Amino acid sequence: MADQHDVPRIALNSGYDIPQLGYGVFKVPPAETEKVVLEALELGYRHIDTAAIYGNEEGVGAAIAKSGIPRDEIFLTTKLWNDRQGGDEPRAALEESLTKLGVDYVDLYLIHWPAPANGTFVNAWKQLAALNEGEAIRSIGVSNFLVEHLEAIHGETGVLPAVNQIELHPAYQQRDVVAWCADHGVHIEAWGPLGQGKYDLFGVPAVHDAASAHDRTPAQVVLRWHIQKGNIVFPKSVKADRLRENFRIFDFALSDAEMSAIDAIDPGDGSGRVGAHPTELH
Template sequence: MSTSPSLTFHDGHSIPQLGYGVYKVDNEVAADLTGQAIDAGYRHIDTAKLYGNEEGVGRAVRAADVPREDLFVTTKLWNDEHAYDDAIAACEASLERLGLDYMDLYLIHWAVPSQGQYVEAWEALVELQKRGLTRSIGVSNFPLAELEEIIAATGVTPVIHQIELHPYFQQRELREAHAQHSILTQSWGPLGQGKSDLLENPVITGIAAAHGATPAQVVLAWHLAHDIVAIPKSATPSRIVENLESVQLQLSPDDIAAIDELDRPDGRAGFDPAQKRD
């Protein structure tokens, strides 16, 4: 069984570098798929209120033949609950749906700059951490200016920033800012969500052939080599296992450099966080 390496947050807690994402996984099958992922060796599960599957994920976590303290569970605050009291209540509601006493990581899902409540939401997460409802706190999909603003306003730095990131969209400026603040970078859509030709790119397929690996394993190994946390999603049992096996793949410096060259100005597949309004 493969096991993921872990990276350490600046608050002292650690996160398994390769996790299992459940975006667009129906609640009815979330418990089964999450259970399969845990059985395969994943110890990091990423969900969100928006996904509508916290209940299923929680059932799998509670039923797992793995101690709770050995599992890392992330969920997220949705955009309509950024007001301080709403954010506190939203975290409590997520824990109730999960059936857990605490979560390992709670994220603000989007900054939504036009709404102007991201600082208030961050203040609520700081309080939630103090109360022990979440061990660590971070953000997702924040433009750099808003990320800097919440740090300046509260004196509290997120431990991690979850963003769209893959070889076609490498977010180098943001990653450099993260490094300056000791913020870990986490990738959603690490396999190029919405950019279906990434896994068919000849650079990726050539490296895969040379290593006897799958293109997805090569892309995930590239994330790991750059100390990026990644949460690939799959509903296919064989691919759930294959993705985790990427932790065993060691890319050469030349492999990594070749993939680094795939960055594109038009590589973004999802929403621009600066323009997200709901």
């Protein structure tokens, strides 16, 4: 079994670094959150990703407190929801999240969606940039931003996000967004790294063949593909055995041919997207 020391850390443009593998609590019921986050921490996870809209920040905070792990050894992310982007709302929303989490700071604070129809994401980015000058946030970033949204916030402020957290899995690789981020020193966090079970990723020969070759599960192969691509991932599960399985991806490597075969799964036409489109969710 791997431990937290096996997880690579990626240097962000903020001067801080982030564990490349973490644990996400999207759709984890609030009543179960403390238990499963505590299990993840006990297994060696040191990167937890939550959001205000998930309704489970209190459970995340309770698990961190109960774990006994020093706060500075845990990388904690939460997110600003769409209806809190205007005016001074980002500051108030951050304070509410800190209270629910029971911490003095978050390591990463993200704008959850651009919600362009609301016309407030640039204001939200300006507010996060100002908040980032204090002690309550270590790094700031965005989630679900397309190139047009990234160019808008950068053009208005000159401030680049540390990360862009986007839907990314073998069937939907968002190559234009990834290329822009690579050119500007913005790291990619992949949400739904396994496609959220919404299509038969594991039935694809490229994944199945690699899993057979390495005596690993298809999920481990796909997570390893992300790691070798340089993506930051935080798969979600409420099962301890799956948490353990997801952590066991640092003692093997995919070949160049296996990586290329998985790269080729996405036809590039956007048909593999399983989540909401960033221009449509508000």
